[in-house]
Amino acid sequence: MAVAGDPVRPAIPSAADADRRAARLEVLLGDPYAPDNPHGLTALFEADARGRPPERTELLLERFGLSAECVPVADGGRLTRADLLARVLRPVFRRDVALGTAVGTAPVLAAGPVWAAGSTHRRAQTAALLLGGGRVGLVPHGHGQTAGTTPGGITARPAPGDGLLLGGRAEAAPDAIGARLYVVQARTGPARSPHSHTAVLLDGDRLPPLAVRETGRAAAPGRLRAPRAEIxxxxxxxxxxxxLGPVGEGVPLALRTQQVGHALVPALLVAAADTALRSAVRAAGGGASPARPHRRLAGVFADILACDSFADVALRALSLLPAQAQVPAAAVHYLVPALLRENLEALACVLGARRHDRGSAHHGALGRLMRALPLAASGPARTGAAAGQAVIAPHLRPLAEHSWFAEPEPPLTLFRGGADLPVLDFASLAAAGRGDVLAASLCGSAARFAEVRGVGGHTAVLAELVQSLVTELHALRARCRALPGPGDGPLPVAAVCALVDRYALVLAAAAVLGVWESQDGADPFLAAPAWPVLALSRIARRLGAPVPPLPDGVEELVHRELVRRCHEHLSYDLDATELAP
Known part of the structure; x- marks a missing residue:
């Protein structure tokens, strides 16, 4: 009960609020296939050809107040949870990955260290800048140095009296040009120490002229040729x-806050892949008759649902299990872009040479996404899948020795999309995640399916697939236990890369099972077993694991839903969101 004198706290926006904002933004952006829509694919193709941002769409997003989605609610914005942020940003990513990155994910990733470790004053300063339409630039540690840079990039030493003195030169992330605040990882300790860097927030208005300058353009087509910058x-x-945080804790701080980007960016690339699949279905004449399913399109749809399941679970873990979210987020960052790229290549076979036809919104969307996906997936530091591998690799042996087959299942709310979650707290994210919630979930699923392996039909096939995945986890445990421990020498790179790949596939399968088992029946298609059977069979084949014969009609059922969603203008993700006609 409030009493006189208590501060009045603003109401925290709910999941329903986020859904309403996402729906409103979808309507404002309009039909992406309409040739006269200034925010549609045709207009965006023209902006690509000019090498310029789509100014009218940028203005629309500014008036919508998209920048508030990137600022925590405690600091005056609307950011409460990463999974809800993804819902609001998806309408932009369905149309333009480059624009979505610039106005959506880049501000969140750059300002993450401020939300996690900044003082009240610095948080307020950063929030005011973003809410006013300004940008925060990022100068990550270990970013590739340009010719002539000092070996350590930006360095810092104690200043007389108080503070730090910064010097040196380093390459900045592409969003640094035009920014007014900069999060810089400055070296304050020995180069190979885990406490080698300190995060510092620089005020761009106090920098000398030309301290930040453009040094060229990335080798990429159109607007993907982001400016290279150095400071x-x-x-x-x-x-x-x-x-930002204690001196020497810059690298752990970056590892903690980059989890948000590791899960968020792939979730948004799923939305971009949605458009590519929809374009392929429409270009193929609406997907053909449901009675004559196109196996390739059905498989792509199943993989998109699997990717969305994996990414959504990782996003929800950031709020629900912040001390255990690092490994799932890194696995999503590593695997989902690779699976999407594989499926885009499958769609390219459907469209043929016309996938590069920018005169057609249906055909050109695929080629455009194939060009954009690698850069968007690599993140602001342009580290790509290697960043996910680097996070996962040191965890493999400890997880094999202490976690797999030994932990209780996570709460069901981790998988249930409509369940309430705590507000995302950047400061609570752990740099060394403990336990493996998805492996524990897989073991729980296996125990339940063991009781129904002989009943026949879809359920029996699911049970066989789950058993294959558990067998794979047992094999992974044996191989990971044999890896060198701390102080025993370096990890064998080739072997570890193969283990990371297989482990990420197992976690993705566990996410699919968890999402399917959590269904309440509100969506009959998602509650039915056809899509997890097809999705898990495709994951098992990638692992080389045994795959039982699929029940008759599985691909037909998935394809029928694919066509229905196309005709009814519903998204191809777990939410089946209504899209602009």
Whole structure:
């Protein structure tokens, strides 16, 4: 009960609020296939050809207040949970990955260290900048140095009296040009120490002229040719409260906050793949008759649902299990873009050479996404899948020794999309995640399916697939236990890369099972076993695991839903969101 004198706290936006904002943005952006829509694919293709951002769409997003989605609710914005942020940003990513990255994910990823470790003043400063339409640039540690840079990039040492003195030169992320605040990882310790860097928030208005400058353009087509930037400082003083977290904790801080991007970006690339699949279905004449399913399109749809399941579980873990979210997020970052790329190549076989035809919104969308996906998936530091591998690899042996087949299942709310979750707290994210919630979930699913392996039909096939996946996890445990431990020498790179690949596929399968088992029947298609049977069979084949014969009609059922959603303008993700006609 509130009493006189209590501060009035603003109401926290709910999941329903996020859904309403996403629906409103979808309507404002309009039909992406309408040739006269200034925010449609045709207009975006023209912006690509000019090498310029789509100004009218940028203005629409500014008036919509999209920047508020990237600022935590405690700091005056609307960001409560990463999974809800993904819902609001998906209408943009369905149309333009480059634009969505610039106005959606880049601000969240760059400002993450501020939300996790910034002082009250620095959080307020950053929030005011973003809410006013400004940008935060990122200078990550270990980013590739340009010719002539100092070996350590930006370095910092104590300033007389207080604060730090920064000097050196380093390459910045593409969003640095035009930014007014910069999150810089400055070296303050030995180069190979885990405490080698410190995160610092630089005020762009206090930097000398030309401290941040463009040095060229990335080798990519159209608007994907993001500017390359570098920052150069000479004895630049920053106050003590500009330091984000303790001195020497910059790398752990980056590892903690990058989890959000590791899960968020792939979830949004699923939305972009939605458009590519829809374009292929429409270009193929509406997907053909449901009685004559196109096996390739049905398989792509099943994989998109699997990717969405995996990404959504990782996003929800950030709020629900922040101390255990690092490995699932890294696995999503590693695997989902690769699966989407594989499926885009399958769609390219459907469309043939016309996939590069920018004169057709249906055909050109696929080629455009195939060009955009690698850069978007690599993140602001352009590290790509290697970043996911680097996070997962050191966890493999500890997980095999202490977690797999030994932990209780996670709460069902991890998988149930409509369930309430705590507000995302960047400061609670752990740099060394404990346990393996998805492996534990897989073991729980296996125990339940063991009781129905002989009943026949879809359920029996699911039970066989689950058993194949558990057998794979047993094999992974044996191989990961044999890896060198701390102090025993370096990890064998080729072997570890193969283990990471197989492990990520097992986690994706566990997410599919968890999402399917959590269904309440509100969506009959998602509650039915056809899509998890097809999705898990495709994952098992990638692993080389045994795959039982699929029941008759599985691909037909998935294809029928594919065609229905196309005709009824519903998204191809777990939410089946209503799209602009």
């Amino acid at each position: 150069e400082l000479h004895e630049h003083a920053v106050p003590h409260d500009a330091v």
